[in-house]
Amino acid sequence: MLYLTLRQFEYVSAVGRFGSLSGAAAQLNVSQPSLSVAITQVERRLGRKLFIRRRGAPVELTDFGRDYLAKVEDILSQARQLDDPARTRHATVGRLTLGLFEDLAPLHIGRLLDAVRSKLPGAEIRYRIADFETLARDMLQSRIDIAVTFDLGLDASFLRRPLTSVQPHALMRIDDPLADLREVSLKDLSQRALILFEEGLSVRHVLGLFRRIGAEPIVHHRVRALEVMRSLAAHGEGIGIAYSGPLGGSAYDGEPLASVPITEDFAWEPIILARSLDGAKSAIVHPASQAIVDAFDHA
CATH class of the missing domain: 3.40.190.10 (Periplasmic binding protein-like II)
Structure with missing residues (x-):
């Protein structure tokens, strides 16, 4: 007798794809507590952890979880084909x-x-x-x-x-002295408090740009999400450096935000x-x- 159901496999797949219980619950139209209980039941059955769940942090797959998720997605794919006559006729x-x-x-x-x-x-x-x-x-x-x-x-x-x-942009308060410039240089930013991404390769890349001009920048915040960077920059906590957008306009909370291109060609x-x-x-x-x-x- 099979203990785990296709519905539980769908729960595992959704959490793995969304990286959060809240996003997966919304997609599946179930409550977050129900989803959490279902994931715990699957992990108890397997005797292994699929996800690392920490309060206030994204859900992360364990190494075992990544392998298991790949198998789960194969099973779900085959189940959908069996459940859909059109897919059964057209392989x-x-x-x-x-x-x-x-x-x-x-x-x-x-x-x-x-x-x-x-x-x-x-x-x-x-x-x-x-x-x-x-x-x-x-x-x-x-x-x-x-x-x-x-x-x-x-x-x-x-x-x-x-x-x-893509060209990097400096993100800052709209009343920052640099906000009205058409472009800024790394030298302009080298003595300002910076907001950089926490991801290791990303941080090393940006710090390497400053080292090319002989500068040691001041890192005031390290963040994991662009919207957090934009919010901190809009409220004057430092200047963010980002390669992806949306870059200007306003932060997530509606605070106006300036975005100025960084001029050095080697920074692209x-x-x-x-x-x-x-x-x-x-x-x-x-x-x-x-x-x-x-x-x-x-x-």
């Missing part, structure tokens, strides 16, 4: 998992999924949003087929295809399409990759 022509760096995902995920699904209407397209380290590991372990990310932290084990380049950062050279390559990787390239070309 899936392939399956692809697209990875996106977490700061780029909000800007690009919708149109990239549209582009890939339009190119491959019979394929099953999944996605995973993660940090640099997780994307690299999952590509090497064939959990992710291709990924849209910044060209940071990838060695010769990966094939890269340039998509575009390429966005790339990456895949592991040694990873398993399905027949749909090439057309999916071309659909993503075309989406960036037409943006």
Whole structure:
């Protein structure tokens, strides 16, 4: 007799995809406490932790959880096909998992999924949003087929295809002395309190930009989310440096926010399409990759 149900597998999949109990609960139309209890029941049955859950922090998959989630998603995919007569008549022509760096995902995920699904209407397209380290590991372990990310932290084990380049912006209060400038230099920012992302490669990259001009910047805050950076910057807690948007307008709480481009050419950062050279390559990787390239070309 099977103890775990497909519904419980759906709960595991949703929490893994959303990275939060609240987001998964809203998607599944269940209460957050009910979802939490269901996940605990699955973990007790398995005798292993699937997720690291800390108050006030995103839910993270354990190493065991990542492997288990991949198997769960395979089971759910097969179950959906068996439950859908149309899918049973028209077999899936392939399956692809697209990875996106977490700061780029909000800007690009919708149109990239549209582009890939339009190119491959019979394929099953999944996605995973993660940090640099997780994307690299999952590509090497064939959990992710291709990924849209910044060209940071990838060695010769990966094939890269340039998509575009983005200019960093300095985020600040609208009454900051620098806010009315058309652009600012790293030298302008070198003596100001900065707000940087906590992610290791991101921090090292930005600090490296300042070292190229012989400066040691002052880091006042390290954050994990763009909206936190924007809020702190809008309220005068420092100047944020970000490569992804929305960059100007207002912070999440409505406080006005200024965004000024950083002028140095060497500060521009390429966005790339990456895949592991040694990873398993399905027949749909090439057309999916071309659909993503075309989406960036037409943006």
